[in-house]
Amino acid sequence: MIATNVRRLGFYLILAFAVVSGSLVWWQVIEAPGLAVRADNPEVIAARRSLMRGNIFDASGQLLASSEVIDGLSRRTYTDPAFTHVIGYASFRFGSTGIEREFEDLLVGQTDPNPLRDLINDVLARQPQPRDLTLTIDRRLQSFAAEQLGGDAGAVVAIDPRTGAVLAMVSTPTFDATPISGDPATAQGPMDALRNDPAEPLIPRARQGRYVPGSIMKVFTAAAALDADVITPSTTYEDQPRQETEGFVVEGFTIREHDLGGIQPDLWPLSPALQVSSNIFFAHVGLDLGADLFLEYGRRFGFCSAHEIGPPGRALTVAPSYLTAPVDGDCGDFGDDVELASAAFGQGRTQVTPMQMALLAAAIAGDGVMPHPYIVRDVREHAEGDSPSDTVLDRFGSRGGSRVVGTETARETRAAMVDAVNAEMGRLFAGQGDVTLYGISDARSAGKTGTAQLGGEQAPHSWFIGFAPAQEGAEPEIAIAVLVESGGSGSGRAAPIGGQVMAEWLRLSGADGD
Amino acid sequence: MRITWRGAELRLLLPVLLLVPFGFAITHIALSGTFEPGPLGIALGYVGLFAGAHLALVAFGHRGDQLVLPAVAILGGFGMIMLNRLPQGLAGTSAFGFELGMAATQLVWFTIGIVAMLVIAVGLRDDGILRHYKYTWAAIGIALLLVTMIFGYEVNGARLWVNLGPVSIQPGELIKIVLVIFIAGYLAETRTLLTSARMRIGFLSIPPLPYFLPMLVLLAIVMLIVVRLNDLGTALLFFGTFLTMLFVATGRRSYVLIGLLLFAGASYVAYQLFGHVQARFNIWIDPFADPLGAGFQPVRALYALGRGGIFGEGLGQGLVTLGGNLTIPFVHTDFIFTAIAEELGLLGGFALLAVVAVLVFRGLRIAALARDDFGGLLAVGLTTSLGIQALIIIAGNTKLIPLTGITLPFVSYGGSSILASFVMIGLLLAVSHRSSIGADTDASS
Numbered sequence: 001m002i003a004t005n006v007r008r009l010g011f012y013l014i015l016a017f018a019v020v021s022g023s024l025v026w027w028q029v030i031e032a033p034g035l036a037v038r039a040d041n042p043e044v045i046a047a048r049r050s051l052m053r054g055n056i057f058d059a060s061g062q063l064l065a066s067s068e069v070i071d072g073l074s075r076r077t078y079t080d081p082a083f084t085h086v087i088g089y090a091s092f093r094f095g096s097t098g099i100e101r102e103f104e105d106l107l108v109g110q111t112d113p114n115p116l117r118d119l120i121n122d123v124l125a126r127q128p129q130p131r132d133l134t135l136t137i138d139r140r141l142q143s144f145a146a147e148q149l150g151g152d153a154g155a156v157v158a159i160d161p162r163t164g165a166v167l168a169m170v171s172t173p174t175f176d177a178t179p180i181s182g183d184p185a186t187a188q189g190p191m192d193a194l195r196n197d198p199a200e201p202l203i204p205r206a207r208q209g210r211y212v213p214g215s216i217m218k219v220f221t222a223a224a225a226l227d228a229d230v231i232t233p234s235t236t237y238e239d240q241p242r243q244e245t246e247g248f249v250v251e252g253f254t255i256r257e258h259d260l261g262g263i264q265p266d267l268w269p270l271s272p273a274l275q276v277s278s279n280i281f282f283a284h285v286g287l288d289l290g291a292d293l294f295l296e297y298g299r300r301f302g303f304c305s306a307h308e309i310g311p312p313g314r315a316l317t318v319a320p321s322y323l324t325a326p327v328d329g330d331c332g333d334f335g336d337d338v339e340l341a342s343a344a345f346g347q348g349r350t351q352v353t354p355m356q357m358a359l360l361a362a363a364i365a366g367d368g369v370m371p372h373p374y375i376v377r378d379v380r381e382h383a384e385g386d387s388p389s390d391t392v393l394d395r396f397g398s399r400g401g402s403r404v405v406g407t408e409t410a411r412e413t414r415a416a417m418v419d420a421v422n423a424e425m426g427r428l429f430a431g432q433g434d435v436t437l438y439g440i441s442d443a444r445s446a447g448k449t450g451t452a453q454l455g456g457e458q459a460p461h462s463w464f465i466g467f468a469p470a471q472e473g474a475e476p477e478i479a480i481a482v483l484v485e486s487g488g489s490g491s492g493r494a495a496p497i498g499g500q501v502m503a504e505w506l507r508l509s510g511a512d513g514d
Numbered sequence: 515m516r517i518t519w520r521g522a523e524l525r526l527l528l529p530v531l532l533l534v535p536f537g538f539a540i541t542h543i544a545l546s547g548t549f550e551p552g553p554l555g556i557a558l559g560y561v562g563l564f565a566g567a568h569l570a571l572v573a574f575g576h577r578g579d580q581l582v583l584p585a586v587a588i589l590g591g592f593g594m595i596m597l598n599r600l601p602q603g604l605a606g607t608s609a610f611g612f613e614l615g616m617a618a619t620q621l622v623w624f625t626i627g628i629v630a631m632l633v634i635a636v637g638l639r640d641d642g643i644l645r646h647y648k649y650t651w652a653a654i655g656i657a658l659l660l661v662t663m664i665f666g667y668e669v670n671g672a673r674l675w676v677n678l679g680p681v682s683i684q685p686g687e688l689i690k691i692v693l694v695i696f697i698a699g700y701l702a703e704t705r706t707l708l709t710s711a712r713m714r715i716g717f718l719s720i721p722p723l724p725y726f727l728p729m730l731v732l733l734a735i736v737m738l739i740v741v742r743l744n745d746l747g748t749a750l751l752f753f754g755t756f757l758t759m760l761f762v763a764t765g766r767r768s769y770v771l772i773g774l775l776l777f778a779g780a781s782y783v784a785y786q787l788f789g790h791v792q793a794r795f796n797i798w799i800d801p802f803a804d805p806l807g808a809g810f811q812p813v814r815a816l817y818a819l820g821r822g823g824i825f826g827e828g829l830g831q832g833l834v835t836l837g838g839n840l841t842i843p844f845v846h847t848d849f850i851f852t853a854i855a856e857e858l859g860l861l862g863g864f865a866l867l868a869v870v871a872v873l874v875f876r877g878l879r880i881a882a883l884a885r886d887d888f889g890g891l892l893a894v895g896l897t898t899s900l901g902i903q904a905l906i907i908i909a910g911n912t913k914l915i916p917l918t919g920i921t922l923p924f925v926s927y928g929g930s931s932i933l934a935s936f937v938m939i940g941l942l943l944a945v946s947h948r949s950s951i952g953a954d955t956d957a958s959s
Contacts (some may be wrong), residue, residue, distance in 0.1 A: 001760055002881065002884070002887055002890040002894075003881075003883075004762070004767045005761065005762040005764075006762055006878050006881050007878075008765075009878065010875060012879075013875075013901060014871075017871050019914065020912065021864060023909065023913070023914040024855065024860060024908075024912050025865045025913035027819040027820060027912055028820065028822055029824060031816075032820040035819075035820030038817075040805040040813070042817060042836050043831055043833055045819065183650060295699055312760075497843060
């Protein structure tokens, strides 16, 4: 009796089994190819984890970063912590930074830079070919600069003013990125330690750190005023000698001179004013230039907006430097003339990156043309082992530059900067930036120190910008910016580092027959 | 009594029991990269269990169906191989000074389950205790549900678990058995009435409500509690089992149709009322809308099915973990089928479905051959409960229906599920035994 109904039930159950089997066919046969290429497919993620990454070499072919795949997991090894803030890290847990991030498409062998989809299709369709990168940075200079900074927090940026090639870009404190880029299972501890370190080693100070510039800004103020014909190299301000001691009252606020170290105030034109770093003189220049021109020249030099090291799309970003309090990522208006006068000698609300100040030095060194910086020199076939392949696939040459001031302006500013290092009064302040102190006999430096007052009990930041060789007729090969956080006076800490790094580069490039 | 050698059972068990250690060895080779079989203790223990069960049935002269035990052995074998291959830290026991991994714990539950199955299959010579005390069984079922509601604790939003010292049990797994016993008993008594008396509204035959009342009241209570416990899979399973039993008892498709309409209506109301039901439904409709959030688990499961393809990635070669995390959360319970279909492919998935089908159709055969209506309805209820449970979770794995957190019988990890499933097999074998004894008696008289 029941048996008939059981048989009918059996028929319905067969239908149910058939439908479920059909759904299995749907996913395992019909939909399977579509599923395989979706970006959140764990297999795609796993494939990316096991992707071989190309090597990164310095300008002289020394290995800086390399990968090996262990247990299906690509692990990155970095040879020199001095490069951490340039190369960054490639972590499965924390993402990528620096060149590892911006050049990821080239490093993993997908030359179409944009769509992630292409990457994934490529990953699945064929074995990707990793590419190797060569930096413009010479490891010898980078390490030398890092040694000079020692245990201090700070940055050194050196640029070839002729091409924009970055010669050194050091940020300290730094860290070893290898543990972060290795096994994700063990990466959390080292990362937490870095994140909790009060010295903030994760910040790439050279391009992301913003600091009060102090007197190195006077180079900008001078160049802008000369170029706008607001001053000439012989312009003087008759009230200036008196104001050196009594102060310069602007809108009821008294601007005071810094400690001149016993130098008697005098009626100073540009060169001596830059040598002794007269705040009073440059406050007058700034006020004569006016807020509008000050900001306009600032924008020409790259202030007030972010810029990039390398062509757009594959470049390290540089945080914007500000001349005033920022508004929506741009420079706002000056609050009053006191702020404008203060900005003219590098105080007020100015906030600058070391990279921006190196570009300022490079613009003066480059006859008024500010180079567009770049940091990757070429892309090569992936090389097994420690030496780069000879097969260059793509070259990133100079990106040229943009004229920011006239040739004459650059020449006059440069002459004042040479005096600031070499002339009698200048030697007292920026003399330690002189390359002849460090074994170079046939070249002179140009430069300017900065001592950025931070208020309160905080020790000032120590700055130096400069370039060499800078004597009449020579073509500068290196422009530099040095920052030492709370390093005291510019003359004491940053200027000697600047002088030594420039001297080291002249020595290295001279030895290479450059 | 004539000795029954149960030759078919032995011949079917032999290859199964060879393949389980083989599967263990293959996964070990694939996972370790060495050409060594690895530890086979659990596999050999599994073989020993089923060999022992077979011998015990022979020794006690059991005349029940001979395909049921091999089918269970295959399903359990699929499960043991996968559970042994998954990270052992996923589940396990630590009690009385012992530390057992997931596969070892599962083996312990298989031991307990097989003993329970044998006791019932051999010991239950008379089904009076089931039939005559059906209201007691119903009361026990409701009591178990209330215990769960009061003392239970939640895992993943559903309150299914009751803590008993070292082990946690899911009373829901046991309730479905007593519910089947009650419904079988009730329908066996009233089916004549239910079939003959009829009321009509238009073209639909309406069940004669007074006769249905006790059963419907019980079902309503159970469903309410189950829904309250947020255990939607179990609710679907109970209701589906009830409808099939009703269909077999009465032969009325219209009853089933009414039941399905009621269920659809109730589902709609639940969707409107409960946020979690809506969430579950929306994930089902489009899991890819939030592949890293709400849709994570089903999306990952579909990827695993896709990876498996037709032939599978091979035992031990599925992408079970990624960077130390499971690619599919709850792969050892809700998604064990997906893991098997990933490594053994569509063919392996079909094989598993086929074995479930064999088990179901042997169960229906037992029902059809049963000596009386109670035995038949009991067998139908037990069989469809196992079969529907398997279909619900597999269909949930393949996104055919919304995912529910119920186990794949004999395959998923979980003591309560294993024990309950073996109790059901024990009851099936008992029914089967009685009908063959009856057939012999009829033939000889």
